Amino acid sequence: MRQEVNYGFPDGFLWGGATAANQIEGAYKEDGKGMSTSDYAAYKDPYATGEVNNFTFNVTSKELEEYRANEEKYKFPKRWGIDFYHRYAEDIALFAEMGFKVFRFSISWVRIFPTGLETEPNEAGFAFYDKVIAELKKYNIEPLITLSHYEMPIVLSEKYNGWQSRELIDCFVRFATACFKRYKNDVKYWITFNEMNMNLNSLYTGAGSFPDRVDHLEEAAYQASHYQFVASSLAVKAGREIMPDAKIGCMINRIESYAKTCKPEDQLQALKADQINLFYPEVQARGEYPSYMSRYFNEKNIKLETEPEDFKIIRDYTVDFIAFSYYMTHVTEDRPDANELAGKLDSPIKNPYLKLTEWGWPIDPIGLRITLNKMYDRYKKPLFLVENGLGARDKMEADGSIHDDYRIDYIREHVKQMKEAVTDGVDLMGYTTWGCIDLISCGTSEMTKRYGFIYVDQDDEGNGTLNRFRKDSFHWYKKVIETNGEEL
Numbered sequence: 252m253r254q255e256v257n258y259g260f261p262d263g264f265l266w267g268g269a270t271a272a273n274q275i276e277g278a279y280k281e282d283g284k285g286m287s288t289s290d291y292a293a294y295k296d297p298y299a300t301g302e303v304n305n306f307t308f309n310v311t312s313k314e315l316e317e318y319r320a321n322e323e324k325y326k327f328p329k330r331w332g333i334d335f336y337h338r339y340a341e342d343i344a345l346f347a348e349m350g351f352k353v354f355r356f357s358i359s360w361v362r363i364f365p366t367g368l369e370t371e372p373n374e375a376g377f378a379f380y381d382k383v384i385a386e387l388k389k390y391n392i393e394p395l396i397t398l399s400h401y402e403m404p405i406v407l408s409e410k411y412n413g414w415q416s417r418e419l420i421d422c423f424v425r426f427a428t429a430c431f432k433r434y435k436n437d438v439k440y441w442i443t444f445n446e447m448n449m450n451l452n453s454l455y456t457g458a459g460s461f462p463d464r465v466d467h468l469e470e471a472a473y474q475a476s477h478y479q480f481v482a483s484s485l486a487v488k489a490g491r492e493i494m495p496d497a498k499i500g501c502m503i504n505r506i507e508s509y510a511k512t513c514k515p516e517d518q519l520q521a522l523k524a525d526q527i528n529l530f531y532p533e534v535q536a537r538g539e540y541p542s543y544m545s546r547y548f549n550e551k552n553i554k555l556e557t558e559p560e561d562f563k564i565i566r567d568y569t570v571d572f573i574a575f576s577y578y579m580t581h582v583t584e585d586r587p588d589a590n591e592l593a594g595k596l597d598s599p600i601k602n603p604y605l606k607l608t609e610w611g612w613p614i615d616p617i618g619l620r621i622t623l624n625k626m627y628d629r630y631k632k633p634l635f636l637v638e639n640g641l642g643a644r645d646k647m648e649a650d651g652s653i654h655d656d657y658r659i660d661y662i663r664e665h666v667k668q669m670k671e672a673v674t675d676g677v678d679l680m681g682y683t684t685w686g687c688i689d690l691i692s693c694g695t696s697e698m699t700k701r702y703g704f705i706y707v708d709q710d711d712e713g714n715g716t717l718n719r720f721r722k723d724s725f726h727w728y729k730k731v732i733e734t735n736g737e738e739l
């Protein structure tokens with residue numbers, strides 16, 4: 252029997268770009284916005300301080316006091332973003348010029364519920380997103396909204412130590428429900444939490460919890476994740492009731508793990524590292540805690556506070572699709588600290604076959620094909636690649652042009668492998684490259700690490716005109732979208 256093979260991307264494939272409120276908006280005190288954890292995150296560069304391995308980007312409660320007391324000093328960069336709050340129309344027009352079908356952005360929780368404790372949403376906060384969504388609709392660009400992208404009200408973080416507390420579930424569901432009600436007719440695609448598995452990398456960034464206020468860092472990361480699982484499922488429940496046609500997804504930072512050799516012990520370690528990474532979609536797409544994690548928790552003395560009802564909620568309200576970011580693959584081997592390294596962003600074990608970005612992230616397009624196949628085989632749910640791209644230093648020429656052929660090469664190779672995976676039969680909904688317009692880097696808190704097709708004139712200290720310029724990759728990506736990935 253010969254089966255039909257569909258080569259290339261399906262019609263309706265969602266090409267576009269991705270951002271997050273705290274990395275682009277600025278206007279950190281406008282229209283009643285409250286202060287968020289991200290307004291105080293990462294004023295130190297973990298790459299410069301060498302803290303790249305464990306729980307980077309954390310803010311201790313002591314540091315928070317210092318940031319709060321010296322507000323002026325710490326205004327840049329996170330709080331300025333790239334001024335998308337005032338320039339959204341110009342930026343969306345540029346996305347439309349590239350032919351975007353979808354634009355991923357997040358709604359800042361504190362614009363809607365400034366402390367997280369209010370019962371009524373802040374109308375002025377919604378007014379901004381009304382305008383953004385109307386502008387996108389004008390060009391037939393689908394909004395893809397992340398509800399929580401590495402931020403939450405600072406009040407909830409201080410009062411409850413963030414997601415260490417069950418109280419957060421209601422606060423989040425109130426926020427999610429308000430957004431669903433407001434945009435039920437305009438927004439079809441939603442993601443509840445950005446890269447939830449990065450709780451293991453940075454407790455403060457992902458969960459709004461201060462590492463110095465917990466006894467067992469890893470237990471705290473999983474406890475936060477448990478409450479977020481329940482909150483995410485309850486949001487799915489509310490979403491289904493309010494907008495039955497919408498699609499609501501989970502999201503992880505996917506890091507495929509290769510074994511260093513064919514030694515069975517190394518292979519086993521790669522399997523374990525993958526299980527840690529895939530634990531999140533296991534819970535959110537399959538609806539249950541996998542038994543390998545029960546064993547892991549026992550052996551690590553991790554005890555979670557849970558209620559029997561939680562597991563019913565998790566089982567009954569699984570996600571419609573699995574969104575993920577893909578920047579790199581890792582290599583694992585049988586070594587004493589292997590478990591510690593699993594699930595973290597940086598790894599000391601190098602892959603001799605791969606080149607690194609300037610920030611040390613291994614570039615692995617074929618790994619993307621492998622990972623797409625693996626995840627689809629495992630979950631049989633649609634996948635959505637909502638972050639991928641090359642962080643690089645760009646140079647503007649005297650005439651205003653930016654020749655970022657290295658970025659074109661990077662994205663081209665990844666798109667080629669995506670196309671292979673789609674031809675393998677993987678159900679991939681779309682592709683939104685990370686930082687389609689230059690924005691503040693999450694990891695370094697600087698402008699220097701740029702991802703965009705659109706250059707933003709701003710330096711690491713916040714100087715610059717903020718004017719936007721088309722890079723060479725802008726014209727290239729436009730062609731890719733126009734030809735549905737045929738012309739690369």
Ligand code: BGP
Nearest residue numbers: 271445446642692693694695700
């Ligand atoms: C992801 C985050 C983004 C983002 C990206 C690139 O983990 O979801 O917010 O910034 O990584 O990271 P960086 O900015 O450190 O290069």
